[in-house]
Amino acid sequence: MVREWDPRTASSAEIGSLLDTLNAVLAADLPEDPLWQDASLREYQSETMPGERRISWIAEEEPGPDGAPGRLLGHTNVLLLGDIGVVELFVHPSLRRTGLARQMLTKAVRRAYDEGFSSIGVEVVGGTPAVAFYESLGFEREYVETRSVLKLSTVDWMALGEMAGSISNGYRVEFFPGGPGDDLIEAYAVAKSAMRDIDDGDLDLRPSSYDPQRLRESLACLHRRGMKPYIVLAIHERTGAVAGLTEVVVPAQHPTRADQYDTIVVPDHRGYGIDRAIKARMLFELRSAEPDLAEVQTWNALDNEPMLKVNAELGFQPDREWYEYGADVAELLHRLDPKT
Secondary structure, three states, X not given: OEEEEOOOOOOHHHHHHHHHHHHHHHHHHOOOOOOOOOOOXXXXXXXXXXXXXXXXXXXXXXXXXXXXXXXXXXXXXXEEEOOEEXXXXXXXXXXXXXXXXXXXXXXXXXXXXXXXXXXXXXXXXXXXXHHHHHHHOOOEEEEEEEEEEEEHHHOOHHHHHHHHOOOXXXXXXXXXXXXXXXXXXXXXXXXHHOOOXXXXXXXXXOOOOOOHHHHHHHHHHHHHOOEEEEEEEEEEOOOOOEEEEEEEEEEOOOOOEEEEEEEEEOHHHOOOOHHHHHHHHHHHHHHHHOOOOOEEEEEEEOXXXXXXXXXXXXXXXXXXXXXXXXXXXXXXHHXXXXXX
16 A cells, blocks of 8 residues: 655654665665664654655555554655655565556656656666666666765774875864854855856756855754764865865764765865865764764765775775666656556
């Protein structure tokens, strides 16, 4: 049985069953990844940025003879943002190739169509059955990233200290747990906007924020979802401009593995060792701020050779390819439901 579902009002049993199914999928597809925990899982599923909406559906077993609710065996949601809908979908490995994933995807695509969206995207992990599933439905691969993982137990901290201090004179590096204060938000936004107009093929399924108020809202949303942001900024001392930044988020849902978000060096400040220094400083700060943290994962485009080189020097190891797929909503809905 597939039905629309609101995580804000879902029972604790439903949230727990969602977690069980998600971890079964992780165990099957990404066995090296840490399993998720139930900390702030409800908030992770329900909180969105202003102007965005997330609509969810679940697939569940029929209630038992005693009236006990059935297990939750599948979940999908569509995040409606900007001019694109972004789909997330998983079903229990025991129910793959039964048509359930197709049935659930049809719900999400139909809603995107009804809401007036013309394009839809999905992020897919390479080497998993999801690749063939989406390609069979006509999704086109638009963008490829490599995920790399750093195990903190392998870090050469002495060498890392040298990297952290390798920035040129005229810059200082500062650490901001939770995010920078209002005195730096505008300069922080200006630095992020330096990358806004680069067309690298990314479908922008995880869009960045480029203006001060949107950045404040983004940081607040992360906190509400149970995700602690840590920011390191390189400040140009003569002008006070943010010359470079790197962002890491530690999710309550998998607190032993952090997610690397944007790392940016403003073009006018490249060539001064900023990228290496700020990422090395971040790792030192995380070791103190998050003593239970064991790994950091990051994603980079295959042609981003400078950042791939920096990550290799820090000890990151390539792990998986990550794909972004896109499809026309009307065409996809017709393939899923020819009667439409």
